[in-house]
Amino acid sequence: MEQKKYLRVRYVETDAQGIVHHATYPVWFEEGRSDFLRKIEMPYSQWEQCGYFASVVDLSIRYVKPAYYEDELQIITILERYNKRFVEFKYKVFNEEENLLAHGHTKHLIVDTDGQPYVMNDTFFQQLKSKVSEQ
Amino acid sequence: MEQKKYLRVRYVETDAQGIVHHATYPVWFEEGRSDFLRKIEMPYSQWEQCGYFASVVDLSIRYVKPAYYEDELQIITILERYNKRFVEFKYKVFNEEENLLAHGHTKHLIVDTDGQPYVMNDTFFQQLKSKVSEQ
Amino acid sequence: MEQKKYLRVRYVETDAQGIVHHATYPVWFEEGRSDFLRKIEMPYSQWEQCGYFASVVDLSIRYVKPAYYEDELQIITILERYNKRFVEFKYKVFNEEENLLAHGHTKHLIVDTDGQPYVMNDTFFQQLKSKVSEQ
Amino acid sequence: MEQKKYLRVRYVETDAQGIVHHATYPVWFEEGRSDFLRKIEMPYSQWEQCGYFASVVDLSIRYVKPAYYEDELQIITILERYNKRFVEFKYKVFNEEENLLAHGHTKHLIVDTDGQPYVMNDTFFQQLKSKVSEQ
Numbered sequence: 001m002e003q004k005k006y007l008r009v010r011y012v013e014t015d016a017q018g019i020v021h022h023a024t025y026p027v028w029f030e031e032g033r034s035d036f037l038r039k040i041e042m043p044y045s046q047w048e049q050c051g052y053f054a055s056v057v058d059l060s061i062r063y064v065k066p067a068y069y070e071d072e073l074q075i076i077t078i079l080e081r082y083n084k085r086f087v088e089f090k091y092k093v094f095n096e097e098e099n100l101l102a103h104g105h106t107k108h109l110i111v112d113t114d115g116q117p118y119v120m121n122d123t124f125f126q127q128l129k130s131k132v133s134e135q
Numbered sequence: 136m137e138q139k140k141y142l143r144v145r146y147v148e149t150d151a152q153g154i155v156h157h158a159t160y161p162v163w164f165e166e167g168r169s170d171f172l173r174k175i176e177m178p179y180s181q182w183e184q185c186g187y188f189a190s191v192v193d194l195s196i197r198y199v200k201p202a203y204y205e206d207e208l209q210i211i212t213i214l215e216r217y218n219k220r221f222v223e224f225k226y227k228v229f230n231e232e233e234n235l236l237a238h239g240h241t242k243h244l245i246v247d248t249d250g251q252p253y254v255m256n257d258t259f260f261q262q263l264k265s266k267v268s269e270q
Numbered sequence: 271m272e273q274k275k276y277l278r279v280r281y282v283e284t285d286a287q288g289i290v291h292h293a294t295y296p297v298w299f300e301e302g303r304s305d306f307l308r309k310i311e312m313p314y315s316q317w318e319q320c321g322y323f324a325s326v327v328d329l330s331i332r333y334v335k336p337a338y339y340e341d342e343l344q345i346i347t348i349l350e351r352y353n354k355r356f357v358e359f360k361y362k363v364f365n366e367e368e369n370l371l372a373h374g375h376t377k378h379l380i381v382d383t384d385g386q387p388y389v390m391n392d393t394f395f396q397q398l399k400s401k402v403s404e405q
Numbered sequence: 406m407e408q409k410k411y412l413r414v415r416y417v418e419t420d421a422q423g424i425v426h427h428a429t430y431p432v433w434f435e436e437g438r439s440d441f442l443r444k445i446e447m448p449y450s451q452w453e454q455c456g457y458f459a460s461v462v463d464l465s466i467r468y469v470k471p472a473y474y475e476d477e478l479q480i481i482t483i484l485e486r487y488n489k490r491f492v493e494f495k496y497k498v499f500n501e502e503e504n505l506l507a508h509g510h511t512k513h514l515i516v517d518t519d520g521q522p523y524v525m526n527d528t529f530f531q532q533l534k535s536k537v538s539e540q
Contacts, residue, residue, distance in 0.1 A: 286419035
């Protein structure tokens, strides 16, 4: 399943090459992921309130074309895999002309407040499963 | 009393105008402040361990000249005033040619973990006073 | 005249105190300003295409209450004063409960590509004046 | 060949989990890369003056352990491969206890001012080769 979020490039996100700095893309991926979870009515703030912190363990990005100030972008976020201990998302970033600017993925380990590996309880996991399948 | 910190401009801190983005300067001020407290042997991480959070309540910056990628800057940090509830710093940023690039100030209220106004205890305050006067 | 922009707090904008880092607010002010200029149909990217760069020369912020991850904020941007060489904006940031979180201002000098003081030509200035008065 | 850079964690780099935000690591990699090129006396600002822009086309990061405010880190930067059109770096991030916090790589395509693929001239490439081999 996937969700689409629109987002406009901020001036602060550009660098001296006149294009968006590459370290901005993980932030946009996070925005896509946050929006995805809000749309399925399980916002990430709720995850943390339940004691589930989604710690990023792996990130990759392929940069295809640059983005510029004021560009309106689409972030496509795909929930690729998940279980009680682990979540993986894929992302695609497009500009208004439907050009692919970048794509990538993040893997997240569920950890507790102390950063130790943790397991979603049945209630939380079943809720996530049903919300995802409703999409 | 004042302290000097050297710092080199990061590429990510530049923007599409080819100069450092103005929102970077509060970060450099924070770097100056952190370095100041480390040099008087009361690092800010210790403040938080003692339960004292220095919440920024006021910030001002005058921008005089731009900074560029790879410039080596001097941040001069001055502890302007302080008491058990409140700390104020002033800052000056210079480049290698000793040109003033910017100056400003920050005011900080001492708060507890919940963000409520808090008061340094005598031990902590006297330690701060003696460290500052040693400079 | 003023404009209102909605904006949701990003996770990356928070810090170890659990609240939004104070250096994020100048970025939100910039977002408010960018949105203001888009709404009056004179987007800032057009300013730069015409050779007018709005260089920040002065910034101040008063922080009243903290913002948290996922908060939906209102940024009120007010064009306070402007002439052919200079623009000044004021800003107010509110959360969903209509609490004032922060307020501040920025002053901008019009400069050319080389950062030298510059003057808007009549056409551009009259266009700005009429767009502003239409609001 | 490799170079080591020391770097202290900034408060702004932390997030509400109390640890460094994952989007900070590409910035540290860039710091490692910038430092590497300065140490071999071919600073990246010189690359751009010669018309060679090193555009990031690929990034990956594995996150092993978190970093915290005020940690002093070592960034190990390794020039893995390079030719006249392309540069690849690898990175390792360690804390003071010599724990590996993260590792990753970046690939860069040489482009011109307009972002088009470009080729280093012989003089520049031979200079780079000899500087690298001197290490």
